[in-house]
Amino acid sequence: MNLHQLILTNNDCYKAGKAIVPKGIMVHSTGANNPNLKRYVGPDDGLLGINQYGNHWNTATPGGRQVCVHAFIGKLKDGTIATYQTLPWNMRGWHGGGSSNNTHIGFEICEDGLTDASYFSAVYKEAVELCVYLCKQYGLTEKNIICHCEGYKQGIASNHGDVMHWFPKHGKSMDTFRTDVKAGLAAAEVPVEPEAPTTSKKYYRVQLGAFSVKANADAMLTKVKAAGFTDAFVKYSE
Template identity: 85%
Template sequence: MNLHKLILTNNACYKAGRTITPKGIMVHSTGANNPNLKRYIGPDDGLLGKNQYGNHWNQTTPDGRQVCVHGFIGKLADGSIATYQTLPWNMRGWHCGSGAKGSGNDTHIGFEICEDGLTDASYFSALYKEAVELCVYLCKQFNLTEKDIICHCEGYKLGIASNHGDVMHWFPKHGKSMDSFRAEVKAGLASSAPAEPTTPKKYYRVQVGAYSVKANADAMLSKVKAAGFTDAFVKYSE
């Protein structure tokens, strides 16, 4: 995962300062044929490139809307794929809609995948892999599993998000679904799980002598080390 951070501190969502305890992750896509991160994130940090229209989301109400997400996945200026964190992960975002239909804002981390024309298989594959890795990362951060991941479309069906079709208007075009996505996150979590702790080794020490004269103890230590026992030592006790 190619993760960067540029928090949208000028967005009214950030300024509201409300926090949540994340219970899940909601995957969105932008619904616009513009794969460039600079469209949504600014100002240019040297990697994004400059948004000549100044219509990124680091302003109070971008495009006149109350919207903000925790992250974006898309293209940098050099064409490579990256993830940008744009809100603290535990901040209440504005990505599910408003009112009762937007209650997912109170429970879910939301990120947007920058759409292109929806037909470029190589672009989709790179984004998809990045999104899986981001979800693995977030699941580990907040003790979640693949079962806690939904898309906006699924959020609508659950009654916690507004009526949007993402990402199911896009994923199937490339042979993917949210079930396959969750399966790959599950595999990622399994492969990155810490190894089972090993049983601590037990050590048995052997004393080769006890001497009242230190010179005699030192002489024996020299003999033992000369025999190849390099970890030998003298321990003084009263």
Template identity: 80%
Template sequence: MKLRKLLLTNNACYKAGKTITPKGIMVHSTGASNPWLKRYVGPDDGLLGKNQYNNHWNQDKPGGRQVCVHAFIGKLADGSIATYQTLPWNHRGWHAGGAANNTHIGFEICEDGLTDASYFSAVYKEAVELCVHLCKLYGFSEKDIICHSEGYKRGIASNHADVMHWFPKHGKSMDTFRADVKKLLNAENKTVELVNKKYYRVQIGAYSDKANAEAQLAKAKKAGFTDAFIKYD
């Protein structure tokens, strides 16, 4: 994940200054064919590129609407994929149109024409990695992740189709998304366990004759100690 931060400090949501205790994550997509982060995140930090219309969300009410999310995923000016955090994670966002604003961290994936498999694969992977990051930060599991349309079905979000109007076009769903988050979470937790695991080393002997040392090493490996080695001091 390529995570950067550019808080939307001019947005009325940010200025409201309300905080929450996050209890889950809500995945959104923008509903417009524009994969460039500069459409929503600004001003240009040298990586985003200049928004010639100046219609990004770092203003009081973008397009006259009370909208703001915690992050966006999309394209930088060079075409690479990145994530921009746009609100503090514990800030009350304006993304769900319902009670989920009080409980969920919400992020938007910038949509393209919905048919580009390579773009979808890249932003899907980035979204999985962002969710893993947030799960580790707040102790969530994959079960704490929903999309906007699932939020509507639960009665905690407005009636939007995202992301289930897009994911199935590429053979994915929120169930596969949650499964991929779980898989990566487990892999990272296993890596941490291995790094933190303590090992006790046992020295078999010390030899002044190299041949004797090599003979003892051969015996140890034959006995099943495949990690045995000779250290010369």
């Protein structure tokens, strides 16, 4: 995951400053053909690029609406995919249009034309990794993840179709998404085998004799080597 942070401090949602205890995660997509993060996140931090229209969401009411999410996933100015956290995770967002705002962390995936398989694969992967990260942080599981249209069917969100107008075009669904998050959580729990401690070897020396005359020492060394102890040697010490 390529996670950055630019909190939308000028948004009225942030100024409201209402805290929540996250009980779930809601996946949204933007509903507009613009995959660039700078459209929604600003001002430019050097990575996003400049939004020449200044219509990002770091304003009181973006487009005259009371909207704000906890994060966006999309393209940086260099074309790489990133996640930008835009609200504290435990702050009440304005994303679900219902009671889900009181319980769910909501993030948006920036849509493109919905047909680019490469872009979809990259943002899908980023979204899975973001959910794994949030599940670990707040003690959630894949079962606590829904999209906006699922939230509507549950009666906790407004009537939106995201993300099921997009995911099936690339062979994915929220069920496959949750399965992938589950796999990510399981992989994160695999213990790393500790390396076996290295212990220094110990050596024990056998001394056969001590001689004041070197010739006698050499004679003994010859006998020992003849007996098969080829590693024997003479060491002089005072």
